[in-house]
Amino acid sequence: MNAPDPTLSTHADEHWPRASVLVVDDEPGMRHFLEKALAPRVGQVFTAGSAEEAELLLQQHRIDLVLLDIALPGKNGIALLKDMRAQGIGAEVVLITAFADLETAIEALRAGAGDMLLKPFRVTQALGAVRHGLERAQLRRENWVLRRTLSQRTPPADGLVGQSIVVKGLQAALRRVATVDSTVLLTGESGTGKELAALALHHLSPHAAGPFVPVNCATTAPEQLEAELFGHSGRGPGREGLLIDAQGGTIFFDEVAELPLALQATLLRVLEDRRVRPVGSDRAIPIDVRIIAATNRPLIDDVRSGRFRADLFYRLQVVEIKLPPLRAHKEDIPDLVAHFIDTLAPRLGVPPIEVTADEMGYLRQYDWPGNVRELRNLLERSLIVGALNVSALYQSLPRPAPSRPAPAPAAAPTDLHTLEKRHILAVLESVGGDKTQAAQLLGISRRTLERRVAEWSQA
Structure with a gap:
């Protein structure tokens, strides 16, 4: 075959993904032509003159795409493609043929080919088929990784x-x-x-x-x-x-x-x-x-x-x-709080909440056994509720001994228990006294909520 000069292609300066390509054709001129066209554009090009040579290379190397002639001596290209799929070799395959009949095309697609090239073809056609095949392989791999990542x-x-x-x-x-x-x-x-x-x-x-x-x-x-x-x-x-x-x-x-x-x-x-x-x-x-x-x-x-x-x-x-651990760098809590509110509020579709200086002071007193993830989860729940959900952390701390009550603060309350009472009562009021709904918004059980309210009514 008198192949055109592959250096004439305008594709030479385009960005190509680094990949390994295997050219399988029994014509030395065709192998040389495709190797010369692809070598400057992809990472590696291997060549084989038969299905048996190709199988050996597929065992030894990871191949991203195979340019595969159907008419090979011995085992033909479609038979090789079927064997590749049976062995779990998922490389993209572009079949090369001089006879493009409908029956052959259907068999090639069922066997797992992604494209076909009809001889004689121009260098731009070959490069386009390879480029599109590599893009399909990359997209398929990225989609698989993304689906698995998002699911776990x-x-x-x-x-x-x-x-x-x-x-x-x-x-x-x-x-x-x-x-x-x-x-x-x-x-x-x-x-x-x-x-x-x-x-x-x-x-x-x-x-x-x-x-x-x-x-x-x-x-x-x-x-x-x-x-x-x-x-x-x-x-x-x-x-x-x-x-x-x-x-x-x-x-x-x-x-x-x-x-x-x-x-x-x-x-x-x-x-x-x-x-x-x-x-x-x-x-x-x-x-x-x-x-x-x-x-x-x-x-x-x-x-x-x-x-x-x-x-x-x-x-x-x-x-x-x-x-x-977060307890080793509590001075970063204000920056983390601001970061989570800024990133989570738009994602949740809710307005940002304001964290007062008193509330921030409490957050810096807590030891955060769940570390930064616990702080993030607290702020996500708080954004949904509409205010800092201190009651969620309150359950993690020991209750004050009743025999030694804390003295009433001279200024605005900053202790956790006062903040919790104020927050729970505000949520209860916002839902018209519905304790089941309030407990769900607060992230606590209805029984816990009723116990808190009962304690406050007896105080």
Whole structure:
């Protein structure tokens, strides 16, 4: 075939996603032509002259798109495509044919082809088909990751807001670590913002252009987690596993201490080999992924008890960053309160609330066992109610001893119990005395509400 010069294409200066493409054609001239056209635009181009050569390359490399001639010696292109799908290879496929009849087109679509090129074709047609195929592959991967993330993810804790020395030190540590490719272990109590810290590491790193894929090891059933992470040979396109979906980006293992021992061994092999072997498959797929893990309990204790592999622990703990509890930087509470009100009110479609100086003083007295997440949840409930819902925190604190009542304040009341009484009575009044509705708005039980009111009536 006398192929046109691929350097004449106007596509050369356009932005192309980095990808690996496999050209399968028994004509050396066609292979050379397509390789020359694609090499300056994508990351890697492999070529094969037969289905058997192509199968070997598909076993050895992760391929994003295959340009596949139907008329091959031995096994034809459609048969190869069917075998690829049966083995769980989800690469996009553009078929090349010199005979475009309806029956062939239907068979190709059913087998999983995304497009067809009719010989002879112009270089712009080939480049357009490849570009569109890579865009489809990227979109499918991003949609899968997004759907899974939205189905499992809780709202971020926004724990990096603040001007305290503690938070500034954390921000500096994240910036310093982000520039290297080492595995990072984030530790700290629940609600301190470990996922947000992982996101910050991702966005500040060379992997920022790739996806951020969170995996909660505690919320996915162990029998599903292996296929979710590593893929499965029986899966269709786009279900090659989250480690492959995170290619070029970051994967975040939250609550990594909950990872079953059998999967710990598999993850260790991935860390050592930088290759993923889908369940039920013999092929090992190379990956380029930044790995971040997090735990809310001392992982070394699980190592000592035999619940966590020591070798995996040391591979994850190349760099360890501890996130501080909120009680260690209470001076950041006003900034956090302002941040949550500003971001949550528009999302909820409600007006912002005003937090008085007295109420802010109380918030700074509380120890926040649930950390920044607890503060965020309190403010979300308060925005729904329309005022700071201090009664929710009141239930977490010990009641004052009746034998030693606090003296009446000389100025405006600032103690929690007075704030709670004033708030509950205001909510009751706003709903016309309906205790069931008031209890729902306050986030407490009707029995608790009735007990509070009874106590106040006897005082």
